[in-house]
Amino acid sequence: MRRSTAAAVGTLFGAALIVGVRLSVSTPVVTAAPTDVDLAGSGVSADPSPSKSGSKKEATKKPSAKPTDSDAGEAGGGTGLTDGTFKGKGVVNPYGTVQVSIKIADGKITAAEATYPTTGNSATINPGAILKLKAETLEAQSAEIDAVSGATFTSKSYVESLQAALDAAGA
Amino acid sequence: MGTVVSIELADPLPGETLTKLVEDTCAWLHEVDARFSTYKDDSEVCRFRRGELLLSECSPDMRHVLNACADLWRDTDGYFDANAGGLLDPSGYVKGWSVEVASARLAAAGSANHCVNAGGDIRMRGRNADGNPWRVGIRHPWQADKLSWVLALSDGAVATSGSYERGDHVINPRTGKPAHGLRSVTVVGPDLSLADAYATAALAMGESGITWLAKLGPEGYESAVVTDDGRAFSSAGLPAAV
Numbered sequence: 001m002r003r004s005t006a007a008a009v010g011t012l013f014g015a016a017l018i019v020g021v022r023l024s025v026s027t028p029v030v031t032a033a034p035t036d037v038d039l040a041g042s043g044v045s046a047d048p049s050p051s052k053s054g055s056k057k058e059a060t061k062k063p064s065a066k067p068t069d070s071d072a073g074e075a076g077g078g079t080g081l082t083d084g085t086f087k088g089k090g091v092v093n094p095y096g097t098v099q100v101s102i103k104i105a106d107g108k109i110t111a112a113e114a115t116y117p118t119t120g121n122s123a124t125i126n127p128g129a130i131l132k133l134k135a136e137t138l139e140a141q142s143a144e145i146d147a148v149s150g151a152t153f154t155s156k157s158y159v160e161s162l163q164a165a166l167d168a169a170g171a
Numbered sequence: 172m173g174t175v176v177s178i179e180l181a182d183p184l185p186g187e188t189l190t191k192l193v194e195d196t197c198a199w200l201h202e203v204d205a206r207f208s209t210y211k212d213d214s215e216v217c218r219f220r221r222g223e224l225l226l227s228e229c230s231p232d233m234r235h236v237l238n239a240c241a242d243l244w245r246d247t248d249g250y251f252d253a254n255a256g257g258l259l260d261p262s263g264y265v266k267g268w269s270v271e272v273a274s275a276r277l278a279a280a281g282s283a284n285h286c287v288n289a290g291g292d293i294r295m296r297g298r299n300a301d302g303n304p305w306r307v308g309i310r311h312p313w314q315a316d317k318l319s320w321v322l323a324l325s326d327g328a329v330a331t332s333g334s335y336e337r338g339d340h341v342i343n344p345r346t347g348k349p350a351h352g353l354r355s356v357t358v359v360g361p362d363l364s365l366a367d368a369y370a371t372a373a374l375a376m377g378e379s380g381i382t383w384l385a386k387l388g389p390e391g392y393e394s395a396v397v398t399d400d401g402r403a404f405s406s407a408g409l410p411a412a413v
């Protein structure tokens with residue numbers, strides 16, 4: 001039951017909208033499943049809070065726990081999917097919090113989207129956030145150091161270099 | 172080829188042991204030179220590129236170097252190119268790699284505190300003789316006796332690629348001409364062979380190297396850059412000495 005949901009929504013997440021989804025169960029699966037369903041790294045739990053749905057009524061069949069939050073809308077189209085907009089649990093991953101939501105109308109998944117973080121260390125999944133080197137003033141300082149890193153010096157320039165002075169001092 | 176190597180061992184080990192460690196390091200670097208020097212006609216690299224050796228007949232080190240150069244060509248979008256100029260020359264990788272291996276051998280032989288500097292490419296471990304992290308200055312790109320940054324690190328590598336020593340020796344593989352735009356690129360990270368190649372690639376890219384370098388941050392490679400017109404940039408995680 002849970003696996004079917006994952007397969008359907010997983011394919012949808014790959015940017016191809018599925019017009020019709022046929023599931024093997026008749027109960028509204030999106031209201032069931034107490035554990036997270038893995039969806040390309042983010043978790044979608046069947047913990048729906050439908051913001052838009054038809055008439056809200058208690059489902060007669062509810063396979064498991066989460067009694068207070070689950071409001072089943074109309075089950076449409078005979079596919080077993082309940083109409084409404086369902087948000088997955090926000091999942092924290094190294095880039096921030098990702099939340100997936102899907103919209104079901106007439107028993108079919110008609111839309112899916114994911115929110116993703118746009119700040120911080122999220123450049124990998126948000127191309128708009130470009131990592132940058134920060135500009136600063138070029139310093140010319142002297143300091144106590146153990147070694148110098150510079151462009152590869154030849155034997156000739158080594159002799160006059162800071163590194164030579166350091167090596168001589170350490171001898 | 173004339174690269175000078177400075178080796179500093181800060182371990183509390185007997186003098187004989189330290190001497191042996193230095194000798195072994197020199198022996199390794201000579202072995203690298205004999206195998207990879209493009210100035211020695213009988214080196215393995217010269218024999219390979221003349222077709223006298225098949226790849227399958229090459230030494231494990233040669234095959235490793237060639238594989239690494241292929242990976243770097245891909246990872247730097249072609250700007251690190253061991254075949255730029257038409258003839259295979261993996262020297263840009265070999266330089267940093269030889270010191271990375273030298274440091275690994277020293278560590279395996281019992282030196283936990285050392286600093287090996289080969290022509291400006293440095294690999295260090297542990298602490299200096301004062302018990303502090305190694306302090307590395309980045310040579311100012313115009314004033315040879317000044318530093319533009321001072322870094323402090325225990326374990327890691329610092330590599331600098333610049334146009335102020337050997338002139339415009341870094342070629343932009345896209346244009347076939349000397350690269351311009353950046354005068355000095357320093358990369359700091361865990362592996363000297365990569366730090367060195369990244370610094371060279373960024374220099375070859377010119378100004379767009381500044382943005383490319385920033386992407387290395389998540390992989391653990393920090394950078395400090397000076398442009399031809401004197402602007403300076405650094406990454407947020409550059410281990411600057413306080």
